[in-house]
Every structure is written in structure tokens, then in C-alpha cells.
Amino acid sequence: MAPAMAGFIVDGTDPQTWDDIVAAALAALGEEFTVTPEPAAPARPGTAADGLSQRATWYDTFDWRLSKAGVTLEYVPGRGGSELRLSSAKPDADADVTQPVAGWQPSRPHLIGDLEGGPVGARLASLVAMRALIPVAATVTATAAYRLLNSDGKTVARLLVDQPAVTGPQPGPLPPRLAVAEVRGYQAQARRAVRLLTAVTGLSAGARPLFADALRLTGRRPGDYSNKVDAEISADMPAAGAAATILLRLLDTIDANGGGVLADIDTEFLHDLRVSVRRTRSALKLFGDVLALTAEELECYAAGFKWVGDLTTPTRDLDVHLLDFPGTVRSLAAARPDDLEPFRAYLEGRRRREFRVLTRGLRSPRYAALTQEWRARLSKIQQERAGSATGRRNRAGHRYQPPGGSARVLAAERTRAAFVKVAKRGAAITPDSPAQDLHDLRKRGKELRYALEFFAPLHEPGAYANVVGDLKRLQDCLGEFQDTEVQIEEIRSIAAAMLAAHEAPAVTLLAMGEVTAGLAARQRAARADFERRFTAFADVAGQRRMAALLRGGTA
Amino acid sequence: MRIYAIYNIKGGVGKTTTAVNLGYLAAEAGLRTVLWDLDPQGAASFMFRIKPKVKGGGKALISGKRPLDDAIKGTDFDNLDLIPADFTYRNMDLLLDDAKPGGRPDDAPGGKPARRLSKLLAPLADEYDAVFLDCPPSVSLVSENVLHAADTVVVPLIPTTLSVRTLEQLAAFVGEFKGFRPEIFAFFSMVDRRKKLHREIIEQLAAPRGDVARTIIPSLSVIESMSVWRSPVAVIAPGNAAAKAYRALWAELRAREGLASS
Numbered sequence A: 001m002a003p004a005m006a007g008f009i010v011d012g013t014d015p016q017t018w019d020d021i022v023a024a025a026l027a028a029l030g031e032e033f034t035v036t037p038e039p040a041a042p043a044r045p046g047t048a049a050d051g052l053s054q055r056a057t058w059y060d061t062f063d064w065r066l067s068k069a070g071v072t073l074e075y076v077p078g079r080g081g082s083e084l085r086l087s088s089a090k091p092d093a094d095a096d097v098t099q100p101v102a103g104w105q106p107s108r109p110h111l112i113g114d115l116e117g118g119p120v121g122a123r124l125a126s127l128v129a130m131r132a133l134i135p136v137a138a139t140v141t142a143t144a145a146y147r148l149l150n151s152d153g154k155t156v157a158r159l160l161v162d163q164p165a166v167t168g169p170q171p172g173p174l175p176p177r178l179a180v181a182e183v184r185g186y187q188a189q190a191r192r193a194v195r196l197l198t199a200v201t202g203l204s205a206g207a208r209p210l211f212a213d214a215l216r217l218t219g220r221r222p223g224d225y226s227n228k229v230d231a232e233i234s235a236d237m238p239a240a241g242a243a244a245t246i247l248l249r250l251l252d253t254i255d256a257n258g259g260g261v262l263a264d265i266d267t268e269f270l271h272d273l274r275v276s277v278r279r280t281r282s283a284l285k286l287f288g289d290v291l292a293l294t295a296e297e298l299e300c301y302a303a304g305f306k307w308v309g310d311l312t313t314p315t316r317d318l319d320v321h322l323l324d325f326p327g328t329v330r331s332l333a334a335a336r337p338d339d340l341e342p343f344r345a346y347l348e349g350r351r352r353r354e355f356r357v358l359t360r361g362l363r364s365p366r367y368a369a370l371t372q373e374w375r376a377r378l379s380k381i382q383q384e385r386a387g388s389a390t391g392r393r394n395r396a397g398h399r400y401q402p403p404g405g406s407a408r409v410l411a412a413e414r415t416r417a418a419f420v421k422v423a424k425r426g427a428a429i430t431p432d433s434p435a436q437d438l439h440d441l442r443k444r445g446k447e448l449r450y451a452l453e454f455f456a457p458l459h460e461p462g463a464y465a466n467v468v469g470d471l472k473r474l475q476d477c478l479g480e481f482q483d484t485e486v487q488i489e490e491i492r493s494i495a496a497a498m499l500a501a502h503e504a505p506a507v508t509l510l511a512m513g514e515v516t517a518g519l520a521a522r523q524r525a526a527r528a529d530f531e532r533r534f535t536a537f538a539d540v541a542g543q544r545r546m547a548a549l550l551r552g553g554t555a
Numbered sequence B: 001m002r003i004y005a006i007y008n009i010k011g012g013v014g015k016t017t018t019a020v021n022l023g024y025l026a027a028e029a030g031l032r033t034v035l036w037d038l039d040p041q042g043a044a045s046f047m048f049r050i051k052p053k054v055k056g057g058g059k060a061l062i063s064g065k066r067p068l069d070d071a072i073k074g075t076d077f078d079n080l081d082l083i084p085a086d087f088t089y090r091n092m093d094l095l096l097d098d099a100k101p102g103g104r105p106d107d108a109p110g111g112k113p114a115r116r117l118s119k120l121l122a123p124l125a126d127e128y129d130a131v132f133l134d135c136p137p138s139v140s141l142v143s144e145n146v147l148h149a150a151d152t153v154v155v156p157l158i159p160t161t162l163s164v165r166t167l168e169q170l171a172a173f174v175g176e177f178k179g180f181r182p183e184i185f186a187f188f189s190m191v192d193r194r195k196k197l198h199r200e201i202i203e204q205l206a207a208p209r210g211d212v213a214r215t216i217i218p219s220l221s222v223i224e225s226m227s228v229w230r231s232p233v234a235v236i237a238p239g240n241a242a243a244k245a246y247r248a249l250w251a252e253l254r255a256r257e258g259l260a261s262s
């Protein structure tokens, strides 16, 4: 018996005018109906005095996975029971599911495990994966209800006036919303009320998600964080300006993730921070020279970011083990899942210790000084070298030639050099080459990948996607080859440490042995795959594709 | 879905007053409730400020040409809807007699279509928990229909010697039903305790009979004023003795059902 509704939203951004528009709406309805406030509902079991105010909190991951997938997750508390509502922007009704939750803390981030065993959790598990669901907006809506009476004093429709407000993270009022609710058997009167409201200036018919309004007030925009480089560079920018812009963008990402790392919200904050640190180090190697810093300065920053990278490594390695754990347990053939429990407990204990070391480092004056000075330095370079590389003239009237030329020249030159290194080293690898040669190739491959990503805005998208796709497949293979090796080594040393600490039951050691055997098999498979992947990337056709990309076209 | 018929062959005993107040209390208790005003005078419709008129005519409704659903109006109260009276109901007996659904032979005793209302109400079972039928006075095909449709026949009685006879006749009539027999729930209404006769009759009748409620609805001016305010007493004066009496009556009726069904 849910009554049909027609919605209106008050226009404008000035809260001062909103009240006037609501008053005008009531006055317009008054021409035809007697408008009286709905009497307070008689006290009944189950309804409280504030029965007409509703709270809501919306969630997304830090990198907006839900919004990118076109879904919205909302928490709605209620006296009868609280629930999570997952709804889809697509007009597909069965995409909407709800899940009752008890004891949910709306202002905290939640990992997908908190939603286990319900339809919303099931729907979101693979999308959200290891990322936490973070509250991005919270509102409280007070509703005033009015009755529209006919000449008999009969209620023939209702007007609901919602006054929503954002409660966090930045409180403030939102435009009111009006809705006409039908009373059964009085459709014509409700339609009449809608027509009267349609004529009120400052009111727009239609529905807009409250979440959208709340986000706008908060100053957030879906997609305002992404771990992509996406620097705002153009082809004829001076090389130094482009370099500083790219590095600033990487620093932004480092800074954006710092809070999430320290709060230990999920593992990906640290991951993204590390990637940006690695990219920064690669960038310094690749085109640090065009920044026109002294050699000592350059060295000092390179050393600073190496320090940050090393600081984050132990925690990240343990995160990887722990993230892989469910899969590792599933892959056991002989051992029982429980056998690995002491291993997990040991990993968790070590992670707690390593995480403390990490947070001390990130809170240290050294870290603050490094990132702040780096930002100041880069901003200055960016300001000095903004604008176009061509067309500017110096005082003598000569055409201004920035050191290192334009961004286009820089991109082509440095990317080509990185590609040549990969092609040469890769071609030298034979089935007998030591593992270290493949690890080195992976590093060079990473540098090339970063070079491509830094200058991505200058490349033709189709050609870029081709080159990057082949490179990514090569890198995945090399990554699997090296990571499995590292993990085998780590498990061995952990086994020794657990044994020394008397924390290693025999069954656990056996199970860990089985895990390393599985890793070794994966490593062999990766090694066997290398030849094919490398050829696909760096054969003659591959070289042509790269050359075409750097010329600014397709092969 | 439980169907309550507010019934008495006598006029002016408080049937409509009872239907309006109990209907309101049922809805307030959370039951999805609909009140059908079967009296062409439309007193119950008036109480809810709803025009005594059925869209498309009452005839189409009774004949089954239009679903009952189409005629339902929302009252001003949560959970409470109303099917308005219609002028054509003054010929309800004829309408019921005419209605030959799909030409099927009727299964009513004596060849009368006495179960017509019952069939019309059946489709509402998904949507409502309680149905209140406000009946016009008189013995007729309408009353018979109502008695066959009801799970409970609620009988307001004014304490007179005659009213005792009325109740006995009704019990005997219902007792002859083949198959399902509704429960009878009688109660004294418009009681004036200052009147010796009222006190005596209540004592005489209430004591030996199981179908007479313990709750008594006194004669009170707030109840009379319902037609001025056009609202149930629990809305006009929630704390008044009248409101309390109807609440007690509703509670006793529900408790009685609990016993009957267990």
C-alpha cells in the first residue's frame, strides 16, 4: 500500500532562499486545499518522538570502486532494524539488494568480511576485494508532513518536506525536497497538487539521489582519487615543467595515501604509496636531470625515497602473504587447513611489529621534511617552467629553448632509451641464464612501464594500449617468477624463526613445505612462459609498434 | 484476514459507532484494516469525511463487474481504508439476488445467493488483516450475506427486554448454518447505570451467557459528538472514558478470538 510519490527539489545553492521556496510551495497548495501540519503520530509502541528524522551513510572504497561500477551502498539505521542497501544506477530492479546488519558502526571503515553471509556482501566481494568501505557522506533528514484537505476536511493527499543535512565529514544543509504522497482513492487530487507545485518557481520536478547532493557539499567527486599517474602535461610544455608536474602528481598520491596507511584502513593505501614512491625513484632516474637540481640535491632526494621504499617493504611483504592466505590454504593438497594456523598467527604478529616500525618512520621529522621540501622544490620548478616551450622569446629576441627541450622530445628520448635496455637485456636471456638476469630485466621493464605511464597523456591511446598490454603480460610473467622466489625464501626463513621460537608444530612445517612446493611449481611455469611473452613484446613487430608510438601514430 | 460484521436487526443501537471505533483501534494496533459501509445512508463514510459514492456505481461492485479494490479509499488514518456507501445499496437485496457470477449455480441454502459478499471479499485477503462490515438494520438478504461472510458477528445491545430476545433469535439463526458458523460477540451499549432497568438486564443476561462481553459501553456525550467531529472517539478525546471503553471492548474481542482459535 506504499503511496505513489512525486518528487521536487528546491533549486539554488543559497540556503536563505530555500525556506522562501518551501513557503511558496505551501502557499500554492493553499489555493486549492487546506494545508495543515500532520498531527504528531499518537505514541505507539515502536515509534519514538523523533520518528520523522532519518539518518543515512554512504560508502565507497578510497578509489571509488562502487561508483565506477555504478552502484551505491547506503546504511540506514532503524528502530525496527538497520540495514545496508545496495542499489544500482542502471534501471535494473533486481540489482537492488538489502542486508540487515546489527551493531554496525556507521562512521568507521568496514572490510568486506564485516558483510559476510549476506546478499550485499556476496554482491560486492569481488568488486571491493581487499579495499575497505569508507563512509564518504552522512546525512540526517528531518521530515515535516502536511495534510492537504478538501472542503469536507478530508485528507486527500500529503505533502512531505524533507530537510536534509550533511552530518559529516563537513556538516551543512542540503536543498529541501518535497514530495506529494497519494491517498488511496484520491489520485486526481494528488495530480492536482503536483500541477500546483510544478508552477512554483524555484522548484524542479524529479529525483536526484540525496547522496549526490551530499557529496557535492562535501567537495568530493567520485573518481577524485585514482592511483593512475594522469599528470596534466602537454606535448609542448618545457621538459622541466612536465617533469615537475609528473613528480608533483606522484607526490600527491603519496600524500593522499599517508593517512590511510597510518590508520591501517586497508592494505592498498600502503600499496599505492609504495607504487608512487617507486615511480618517483624511477622518474628521478629517467628524467631527474632536466629538473636542473644540483647533483647532490638529486642524490639526496633519490636516497630519501629509497629510504621510504625500504621502510615500507617488510609490512607490504607480510600483507601479501596474509592477502594470499585464503588461496594458499585452498591450494593445500596433503595438509589440513588448520595446520597453517600457527603460520598465520606468526605472520600477523610480525606484521604488527613491522607496522609499528613503519608508522614511526612515516611520522618522523625526516619523512615530513622530505615530502614537504620536495613539494616546495617541485612547485617552484613547475611555476618557473610553466607554459609553452615554443613561441617564447628571451630578452635578446632569440627563441627560448628550455633545457631538455619540450615534453614531447623528453618523452620520446627517454622512453626509447628505456625500451632499448629492455630489448637488449631480454634478448640476451637464454634458458641457462641465472635468475638474477630475469630479476634485472623485470626492473628495467618496470622503468619502461613507468616511462610510458608518465607520458601517457602525450601518446595516441590505441597505440599506447597495444604497447602497454604486451609489456604488462611480460612483466606479470617476470613478476610471478621473482615473487614466488622471494616468497619461498621468506617462508624458509620464517620456518627457521618459528622453529627457533618454538612456535612451529611439525604439521605446520609440513604444510609450509607444501606451500613452498606449490610456489616452486608456479615459478617454473613462469620461467617456461618467459620466451613467448618476451617475443610478443620485443620482436620486430613489437619494436615497430614502439617506434610508431613514439613518433605519435600507430604502426 | 478476519471479517467482523457489526450487526443488529434493530436500528439506532450503535452499529456504525462500533464499526468506526473498532475499525480505528484495529488499524492503530497495526492490523491492515478496511471498513465496508454497507448502509446506503452512509453514516460510516460520513464519519471519515468520505463521500458516500462508489466510482462506477455500487451495482457494478456487488455484481462483481468491478473489483472491490477499485472502490477503496484511504482514510486519514494509517492502516485504515474504507469502501464507501452508495445510494444503490438501498436495493442491495435485489443486487445480491441478481448477481449470478459466471452463471454458476449458487450454493446458498434455499437457492438464495447468500454467500455473495463472502466471495466479493475473498480477494482482499492478501491486502488486509481485518474487515469491518457496517450493516444497515433489518432482516434481509443483506443480513444473511453478512452473517455468512463474518468470522465474528459483533452485536451491540441496548439493555431492554427486547434486546435479549433479539440476541437469542440471532444465535438460533446462526446455529442452523451448515458448515462454518460465525462467533457471536454481543455487548451492551449506550448503558445508563443510573437506570435500574439497565442494571437489572445486564446482570440477568451477562451472567449466564458466554457470548456477551464483560465490557460495557456507557452512554456518553463524546460518543454522540462523533458525528460533529467526524472522527473516532480515540481521536477526539483519547483520555476520555468512551475511548477507554472501546479500547477495553477491542481488547476483550481480541482475547476472545485467541481463546476460540486455540
Ligand SMILES: Nc1ncnc2c1ncn2[C@@H]1O[C@H](COP(=O)(O)OP(=O)(O)OP(=O)(O)O)[C@@H](O)[C@H]1O
Residues within 6 Å of the ligand: B010, B011, B012, B013, B014, B015, B016, B017, B018, B039, B043, B135, B136, B137, B189, B190, B191, B217, B218, B219, B220, B221, B223, B224, B225, B226, B227
Ligand atoms: N454509547 C453511546 N453513547 C451515546 N450515544 C451513542 C452511543 N452509541 C451510539 N450513540 C448515538 O446513537 C445514535 C445511533 O448510533 P449509530 O448510528 O451508531 O447506530 P446504528 O445502529 O448504526 O444506527 P442505524 O441502524 O441507523 O445504522 C447516534 O446518534 C450515536 O451518536
Ligand SMILES: [Mg+2]
Residues within 6 Å of the ligand: B015, B016, B017, B039, B043, B135, B136
Ligand atoms: Mg448505522
